[in-house]
Amino acid sequence: MGVLEVDPPCFSATKGTSLASDSCPGTFSDLFVRKPVLPVKDDKEGGLAPLDAEEDLHRFHSSSDKRPVVPSGRFQGLTLEPPLLDKLRATSEDLSLAETEVILGSIKENIIEGNLKTALEQLESLPIEVRINSDILSLFLKQCGKTKSVHVGRRIHNYIKMQGLQHDTFLGNHIINMYRHCKDTSSAKYAFDDIHRKNVISWTIMISAYAHNGQYELALQLFNDMQKDNVRPDKVTVSTIITACSNISARDQGREIHQMIIDGKLESDVVVESALVNMYVKSNCLEEAQKVFDSMRSRNVVSWTTMILAYAQNNQEKKALNLFEQMEVFGVIPNEFTLVGALSACSRLRSLADGLNVHGKAVYHGYESHIVLGNALIHMYSKFGHWDLGLKVFSKMPMKDVISWTSMLDAYTEEGRTKDTLQLFEEMNWEGIIPDKVTFLSILGACADLLALEQGKRIHASIISRKLHTDQMVGCALIHMYGRCGSVESAREVFDNIQNHNVHTWTSMISVYSQHGLSRDALILFNEMLKEDVKPNEITFVSVLSACSHGGFIAEAFRCFNSLKRVFDITPTAEHYACMVDVLGRAGFLKEAEELLKKMPISGDVVIWRSMLSACVAFNDTQRAKWAAEECIKLQPGYSAPYVMLSNIFVAEDQWEEVARIQRIMDINGVKMQLGKSSIEIKDKIHEFVVDDQAHPQIEQIHAELGTLSKKMEECGYVPMVNTVLHDVEEELKTYMLKYHSERLAIVFGHMMTPSKSTLRIVKNLRMCFDCHCAIKYMSKILEREIIVRDSYCSHHFKDGVCSCLDYW
């Protein structure tokens, strides 16, 4: 029985060609048909089952048996079915040379066309004695790597072992490379160890396999072993190892390699030098990166791009854009990565003109449909507040990935179009795009803004199913969402389920307690955090001080405030000072608040004056209120709230001329009163109401219901506070105007549509008026419901006629 050597066939078999005239159906002719001639069972049944257990893997790779290796019996899925291939399994003598050539031709054709499973069936059907040309095997392995078909690849590896060819350098290199592409470094290493005479390529592929799989330390180890083995790295090895250093910011090792290049011990070229530039960038050594870049004899588009991205991502956006221009002067054509880098610089620089220019270049160079570039464009336009331009890019993208969708979701959320965010998220699900961690952060933010608790809960379930609920960032987003939706208990449950807390998770939960007036809980948690030795940050203190102010813990507030710098080395910000003004103001110490305000090193910040104004309004200190309101207006002329508060004071004093004067100032400053809007989520749908809404399909019923309710309220003692209406009109009209405020419409609608006694959750875009605050207290009592209204200032929990804010409105 001689071994049959076969060269690659010079012809290829066509579909259904029958070579032997006496061949019966179901023998040779079946092999030429490019579909599996044998039943290929799927993974579950064991046909191409993965070898996942390390033990199996070891057994598989350490076997030197020339017969088929059948680990755990899983390869038995491909049993040859008699009588179909009995002839093939017999001996090679039964096959004529011509017949074998035809089979090999067919195998090659199937490999090229991507019919890998069929090609594998054919290969394995050949008698073991048939020697296969290494060209076919290497091509086969290459295709497996390209298509990440590790199961087929493993069987070719097995086949090669059966042939005893696993020690061959050329085939061995191909095997490692196949495993490298399939991200199976353990198998790659077994194949690497099998090679008797490893060359520089064997070592380089193995190093690259580790580097591409995040096993950088192993890559570095192998690089050392290679040199000990007296194999001289070439420039490909060098660039690969430098990239490995970049990825772990291994500056010292990178620098050592750099020195070896300078000393002429290692090869270099433009690729190596670009990798060096990148290594210094990733190690935060921008100056050294620039030095290498400047010293380069020749630079290509990659070298330029690396440097542009370095500046774009390190707060030197102008330098990045200058370099971008310079590169074009040097005649280097930007590629899609360069343009992404330039766009990133424009986004951070907030320069729309530059952004439009880069966008134009992207179109000019034909990169418009590039997915990453599109994503960068959507992001950039959303940063400029041009969500519509982002949407245009998004709609035109021929291919979108999860990042494209997430960027568009963010663009909507950033613009306050949160209803669109939820709608788009639904579309995304319809398209079968799997959301990632960042998508969840974005969508939870939208649920939080919209008070969409039901949708938030569903997303929470989806997060749990993807095992992301213990992640700290996702955890914070969930805590925030539940907190904003008024579900403090759920927020706490999420917090308790996070195993490893950091300052952000602690702060999120403290902030939820604080926002809901649960000051004691906030302070207890803050103390627990300190006991756990977690250092609070600026935001933690804003929440803690705010809790102190809500709870009236003046001494505690001062103790915390004084510890800021002394104990925690945090310089108090305007937010902290505003909290302190609030602490004093809420307790009615207006004079002291004023003194503190005049004394503090930061006084020109509007947040501090807003706190002062709220306190003055709450305690009817009209003189101070006028003073604080005017300061607020001076500092932020475009913000409407202080004008309204000031007007309210004058309305109460019946000074209509003053009210008109303020209106004139508003006109001059171009301040528009925002239309009051409230929304409520009913069965996954967000219903939005504007003041005196006429558009809602059930508005008549709502009006009727509201009429009945208003009567009951008045019977219980509610008197509309007509002096909060900023219009000089008849009292009856004022009463009417108050009655149809959007939050009241939303509450009545919620009452009509939900089971009795369930909690109603309303979100309002502006600060609720004082009369509504009073009216909703009555509503909560009459309707026997807890009503949560989150306005632009805080969350109010109305229950049994009382509000959690204790009327510090």
Add this chain to the structure above:
DNA sequence: GTAGGGTTAG
């Protein structure tokens, strides 16, 4: 004969 470098959201 086989191998290598730059990438967006947060």
